[in-house]
Amino acid sequence: xxxxxxxxxxxxxxxxxxxxxxxxxxxxxxxxxxxxxxxxxxxxxxxxxxxxxxxxxxxxxxxxxxxxxxxxxxxxxxxxxxxxxxxxxxxxxxxxxxxxxxxxxxxxxxxxxxxxxxxxxxxxxxxxxxxxxxxxxxxxxxxxxxxxxxxxxxxxxxxxxxxxxxxxxxxxxxxxxxxxxxxxxxxxxxxxxxxxxxxxxxxxxxxxxxxxxxxxxxxxxxxxxxxxxxxxxxxxxxxxxxxxxxxxxxxxxxxxxxxxxxxxxxxxxxxxxxxxxxxxxxxxxxxxxxxxxxxxxxxxxxxxxxxxxxxxxxxxxxxxxxxxxxxxxxxxxxxxxxxxxxxxxxxxxxxxxxxxxxxxxxxxxxxxxxxxxxxxxxxxxxxxxxxxxxxxxxxxxxxxxxxxxxxxxxxxxxxxxxxxxxxxxxxxxxxxxxxxxxxxxxxxxxxxxxxxxxxxxxxxxxxxxxxxxxxxxxxxxxxxxxxxxxxxxxxxxxxxxxxxxxxxxxxxxxxxxxxxxxxxxxxxxxxxxxxxxxxxxxxxxxxxxxxxxxxxxxxxxxxxxxxxxx
Amino acid sequence: xxxxxxxxxxxxxxxxxxxxxxxxxxxxxxxxxxxxxxxxxxxxxxxxxxxxxxxxxxxxxxxxxxxxxxxxxxxxxxxxxxxxxxxxxxxxxxxxxxxxxxxxxxxxxxxxxxxxxxxxxxxxxxxxxxxxxxxxxxxxxxxxxxxxxxxxxxxxxxxxxxxxxxxxxxxxxxxxxxxxxxxxxxxxxxxxxxxxxxxxxxxxxxxxxxxxxxxxxxxxxxxxxxxxxxxxxxxxxxxxxxxxxxxxxxxxxxxxxxxxxxxxxxxxxxxxxxxxxxxxxxxxxxxxxxxxxxxxxxxxxxxxxxxxxxxxxxxxxxxxxxxxxxxxxxxxxxxxxxxxxxxxxxxxxxxxxxxxxxxxxxxxxxxxxxxxxxxxxxxxxxxxxxxxxxxxxxxxxxxxxxxxxx
Numbered sequence: 002x003x004x005x006x007x008x009x010x011x012x013x014x015x016x017x018x019x020x021x022x023x024x025x026x027x028x029x030x031x032x033x034x035x036x037x038x039x040x041x042x043x044x045x046x047x048x049x050x051x052x053x054x055x056x057x058x059x060x061x062x063x064x065x066x067x068x069x070x071x072x073x074x075x076x077x078x079x080x081x082x083x084x085x086x087x088x089x090x091x092x093x094x095x096x097x098x099x100x101x102x103x104x105x106x107x108x109x110x111x112x113x114x115x116x117x118x119x120x121x122x123x124x125x126x127x128x129x130x131x132x133x134x135x136x137x138x139x140x141x142x143x144x145x146x147x148x149x150x151x152x153x154x155x156x157x158x159x160x161x162x163x164x165x166x167x168x169x170x171x172x173x174x175x176x177x178x179x180x181x182x183x184x185x186x187x188x189x190x191x192x193x194x195x196x197x198x199x200x201x202x203x204x205x206x207x208x209x210x211x212x213x214x215x216x217x218x219x220x221x222x223x224x225x226x227x228x229x230x231x232x233x234x235x236x237x238x239x240x241x242x243x244x245x246x247x248x249x250x251x252x253x254x255x256x257x258x259x260x261x262x263x264x265x266x267x268x269x270x271x272x273x274x275x276x277x278x279x280x281x282x283x284x285x286x287x288x289x290x291x292x293x294x295x296x297x298x299x300x301x302x303x304x305x306x307x308x309x310x311x312x313x314x315x316x317x318x319x320x321x322x323x324x325x326x327x328x329x330x331x332x333x334x335x336x337x338x339x340x341x342x343x344x345x346x347x348x349x350x351x352x353x354x355x356x357x358x359x360x361x362x363x364x365x366x367x368x369x370x371x372x373x374x375x376x377x378x379x380x381x382x383x384x385x386x387x388x389x390x391x392x393x394x395x396x397x398x399x400x401x402x403x404x405x406x407x408x409x410x411x412x413x414x415x416x417x418x419x420x421x422x423x424x425x426x427x428x429x430x431x432x433x434x435x436x437x438x439x440x441x442x443x444x445x446x447x448x449x450x451x452x453x454x455x456x457x458x459x460x461x462x463x464x465x466x467x468x469x470x471x472x473x474x475x476x477x478x479x480x481x482x483x484x485x486x487x488x489x490x491x492x493x494x495x496x497x498x499x500x501x502x503x504x505x506x507x508x509x510x511x512x513x514x515x516x517x518x519x520x521x522x523x524x525x526x527x528x529x530x531x532x533x534x535x536x537x538x539x540x541x542x543x544x545x546x547x548x549x550x551x552x553x554x555x556x557x558x559x560x561x562x563x564x565x566x567x
Numbered sequence: 568x569x570x571x572x573x574x575x576x577x578x579x580x581x582x583x584x585x586x587x588x589x590x591x592x593x594x595x596x597x598x599x600x601x602x603x604x605x606x607x608x609x610x611x612x613x614x615x616x617x618x619x620x621x622x623x624x625x626x627x628x629x630x631x632x633x634x635x636x637x638x639x640x641x642x643x644x645x646x647x648x649x650x651x652x653x654x655x656x657x658x659x660x661x662x663x664x665x666x667x668x669x670x671x672x673x674x675x676x677x678x679x680x681x682x683x684x685x686x687x688x689x690x691x692x693x694x695x696x697x698x699x700x701x702x703x704x705x706x707x708x709x710x711x712x713x714x715x716x717x718x719x720x721x722x723x724x725x726x727x728x729x730x731x732x733x734x735x736x737x738x739x740x741x742x743x744x745x746x747x748x749x750x751x752x753x754x755x756x757x758x759x760x761x762x763x764x765x766x767x768x769x770x771x772x773x774x775x776x777x778x779x780x781x782x783x784x785x786x787x788x789x790x791x792x793x794x795x796x797x798x799x800x801x802x803x804x805x806x807x808x809x810x811x812x813x814x815x816x817x818x819x820x821x822x823x824x825x826x827x828x829x830x831x832x833x834x835x836x837x838x839x840x841x842x843x844x845x846x847x848x849x850x851x852x853x854x855x856x857x858x859x860x861x862x863x864x865x866x867x868x869x870x871x872x873x874x875x876x877x878x879x880x881x882x883x884x885x886x887x888x889x890x891x892x893x894x895x896x897x898x899x900x901x902x903x904x905x906x907x908x909x910x911x912x913x914x915x916x917x918x919x920x921x922x923x924x925x926x927x928x929x930x931x932x933x934x935x936x937x938x939x940x941x942x943x944x945x946x947x948x949x950x951x952x953x954x955x956x957x958x959x960x961x962x963x964x965x966x967x968x969x970x971x972x973x
Contacts, residue, residue, distance in 0.1 A: 324593070329702070333673040336599065337629050337727075341630035395635030395637075437583045437589075438586060449579070
């Protein structure tokens, strides 16, 4: 049984302008921001027009210019006798001739008109015409493109995504000027009608991936999408898993890089976080900096991050299992130091570790939620009370503070925030297992986590690839970041075996090669030789004649080549 | 999926939490033994019992204040002893006197009294290897003194005596006055069919001058490396002095540096001292007339480190003579040691059987059943090759600048 509202939405625009006004008014009643502007065409004063728009989400300048255009409109059909028919076609005629706006659509039913109004366009209905005009006037306040807060780089582009999807797609399109770059759009959310763009480079993306993404997105039936995590959780693989199988990023360069690798990006309106699928676990440990710095530096900082990952996952557990189960595994001198620090501590190590971890999370959370000016207070309280007073009071051992601090810092070194969180979470089962069963518990829990991680997939790709399953060709961008001239192929998740780049390792110009390259290189070769000659002159005068001979030889060879070509 | 997920989670939680931390022992609830001493004592009923002395570290005193102020006694170690028929029995008795669980894994050293060692140490080897908590890298030594006294005396620069003994062994590569014997070596030598075992020897020696009463001279005792204890089977049969040990170490360990002292060529009452570096020994076994023979070649580089004579490095003939002197000196050292090992003890602690086995495996099968007696009779030829290469910073002899008319 369709409701009253649905019936109204389904109505066609009628020729009676008052009926239309009533319908639209009743649908959009009780809205303070709805503006209804009545006016008459300047040259056909008898024609009444009404414009609807929602204040705040429209661009006032565009409304002004639209009004100006409409009022000064002079019908091309004015000479014709049949005034009525001309009025009927008026909307279409205006659409064709009103060239001042970039996008004008003709709509013939209430639903389209209302949708246009809600999207920030203005709806203009004209008396005696059963068609309305939807004039694009989207606007309103937007945040400017700023440096992304959650992923910062030292070297690399500083622009970040904003809440506006068009700005976001533009940031990517500005980077990839490829005709194959696609931005397929769809709307999700019955109330929010959130625009979603699926972006990919056709031909690079693996067959079926885009279809799979679309299929999963189409299955979503929800009233609202407020952030891309809604989408992420609704389409992801392994929905219970703590590991994220969908990447999110604020960086357009990261999205562009992912697209070039054959991945699919999902833009969601009203959030600066763009989703990227499929991903491997290791992608969360790689930052854009890796690719923008010297390859050795990039490799080194990547290792630092891998170490940070291992520390943040295992360090508290290892400390707990060593000090409460396997003291024989600690070097003697260190064992004494730990024992002396723990001499007065009344709690077991496991309890101490859990409490300290929770306190650390508390401080981090409080620092984040607090108004910024008070944020300082948290760090002072944290460092003084927890760091020093608790140790002095004999509640916490100094070693535990070091362990927890080291773990915390390491977890901040993981570039992706949500990945850092999932690692932080998996640390707790590990901690409890190693605090209750020692090394056995640690190994057991670690294996459970590892087996789980191996078993999951992200949009058809193994989560732990290229480590396991081992993919030899993908190793160039895994433990070691190869120089760009060494990374020739796209990762295996891209379609086919496309060569990504065929530049060879840069080398100094070679005589032999140059001499075979025609007239311009003749001069080059000559230059090169004469250079050498000058060098020889200054150093070893005796060899001069020989060098000149070589130069002559090259020149004559060039000449021969040229002749042959002729 | 959801049911599977929650069920697994629940079972895991039960598995972990319901174990109630079985086997947990906090590090601060442990009495960490730093050194063990084993003595032979006579019980009231005339039986011979073992006395186990444990040197236990007080972490708060050993490390000072690391965290909260804790009660400190000023005594970094606490030593207790117990006596029983077996080592394990004594160890159990120790536990009844300790407020913390006695933890043996961190023990730096095991010291065995020589009287006990003369009766055989098979049970000791067995106990310390059977126990899973103990490290195979623990130093093992014998001592002529009371092991309990040696273990409980505060000596050396370290706060914990066990640690200073550990340091003694660790840096003994230069002094070479005792072999570096660890539990694992002991085990290997005992199980081997060719090599007899030997242990380092520790001694308490009065060589420390009290800071408070320096006029009394060297009164305070310190633990010193003092030669080698030689075993036949599991019984101690004799000792090698520190000097003899230096020659022994050529055979059984890598040596970094040695010392050779020779008389001056022009003045018999004065001496020159040489440091011997890069000392290598090559043992070439041979089998002649049903008897094993060994040819030893010692190569070394000598460095002049101290001299009372006039030695200049510009005179090649003199240098050659000096080299011969050092060779003779070294030769007599090695011959003395060989003589003692072959004739007095009659046991192969030089790993000669091992070398022979590698070279002549089929002959070894005939000899191995009675190897020690064959070793006793084996002819050993000694070749020395000393190269005197440098006078350290000085090329010419140090002479006084004052000119005296003769």
